Amino acid sequence: MFVRVDPGDSTPIYEQIARQIKFAVASGGLRPGDRVLSVREMARRLAINPNTVARAYRDLQAEGILLPQRGLGLVVTVGAPARCRREREAWIRERLVQLVNEARLARIPPHDLRKLFLEIVDSLQSEESLP
Amino acid sequence: MFVRVDPGDSTPIYEQIARQIKFAVASGGLRPGDRVLSVREMARRLAINPNTVARAYRDLQAEGILLPQRGLGLVVTVGAPARCRREREAWIRERLVQLVNEARLARIPPHDLRKLFLEIVDSLQSEESLP
């Protein structure tokens, strides 16, 4: 699987996992009916506590992204793609707003911010094809 | 002083305070030799516990931004402006890189990201003059 966790990142591990799964659904990497790894298997591969994976899956169930299938495990729901795309959009927008707002509070000139952003987006986006 | 804290923000209050002071120094609102509000006064104005303010000030001392003047209070150091400007720059750049990177992982088309960013920066930056 394509999930990767960054222990250095301050965002909770379970959130990193949930988000990556949602984004995989949003971009079609995971489709309705696809199974996700079992809690134990995922925990083994990421070398983390199974409770952490369970928490991520629990949240995803609560949001209607995953559904338990008797004897099979958890599968992606039919409504998931639409929901995940919406969420991805909202998430990126929210982060952008927050960032721009903080830059304003820091009194960083808008022009500088724009320049820096374009510089970064150009250098990073084209840097490499994704894993 | 113009420090304002947002209890709704998930970042710790003491960090909000420290950051705002750093940014004030970075933009020249606070100059070397200027005194910051006393712990008690700042706490009173923000209606928070003095210990919380003290923690912010303590962190700023550890970073060499503030210097205690016995019995008088805390003053901005001579090296502070350079340090704060560097930090502000690094901070905004780091956040931008992180954001763009996550957008890439979420497989959001660069063009969409650019458009969204410009839209937000234009609407927010010009929205109002700062308090």
Added chain:
Amino acid sequence: MFVRVDPGDSTPIYEQIARQIKFAVASGGLRPGDRVLSVREMARRLAINPNTVARAYRDLQAEGILLPQRGLGLVVTVGAPARCRREREAWIRERLVQLVNEARLARIPPHDLRKLFLEIVDSLQSEESLP
């Protein structure tokens, strides 16, 4: 762990703790990856308030000596030994310089100072093996 605090010492307790941990790292008693006692456990053993221990640990994190491992506790970083050895060296040198300087200001004859120092170092260093 072998940390011991002296309430009679005028240096803050949290500083005594932090220093002893640094010195333990410097001398190899604590190695990278080793966990330190939990805040609560350390506080219980020293019969002091957990917040005091937390403050020591917080400072050590700020200096890059300790690293939090989510939900597990704090571990010694890889860079810690070098840093701690450097700091121990600087610390002892600084204190020596300060002492000699003050002795000079007090117009104590260098020869007397030397004699006194050698006398003390010989009597104390060999006095007992360390705990």
Added chain:
Amino acid sequence: MFVRVDPGDSTPIYEQIARQIKFAVASGGLRPGDRVLSVREMARRLAINPNTVARAYRDLQAEGILLPQRGLGLVVTVGAPARCRREREAWIRERLVQLVNEARLARIPPHDLRKLFLEIVDSLQSEESLP
């Protein structure tokens, strides 16, 4: 006068003043019957709060080093030199013991400590004639 205070030093200013006066007495720079500067004059020259000087003088009186002389101000007592020499001796010894002890706790090899000390005492003591 020859008193100088170092705001960077963590020892209280009033203590720096008192100590320097005691050491001046111990080394004969100030003799019984000599007057010290008035509180106001000393405070003016050091650019510090008069209360701080007053505190130093108060302590010196309590220790029998200074004595008020009607209309004259404070003068050095007859017993002062002996007392100050004893104190200087005790003070330097105490600091040495403390330093050596801490070096032992830091597990610094006695030989290294000795070498470092001799190095410093040789370089500093001969560096310059005193002001």
Added chain:
DNA sequence: GTGGTCTAGACCACG
């Protein structure tokens, strides 16, 4: 008046 230390205890997030 100033900041600094320490205690006590509540609440939260994470694993």
Added chain:
DNA sequence: GTGGTCTAGACCACC
């Protein structure tokens, strides 16, 4: 279980 944040309040040293 872990650490982190915040509050409340006492006590101290310094100026």
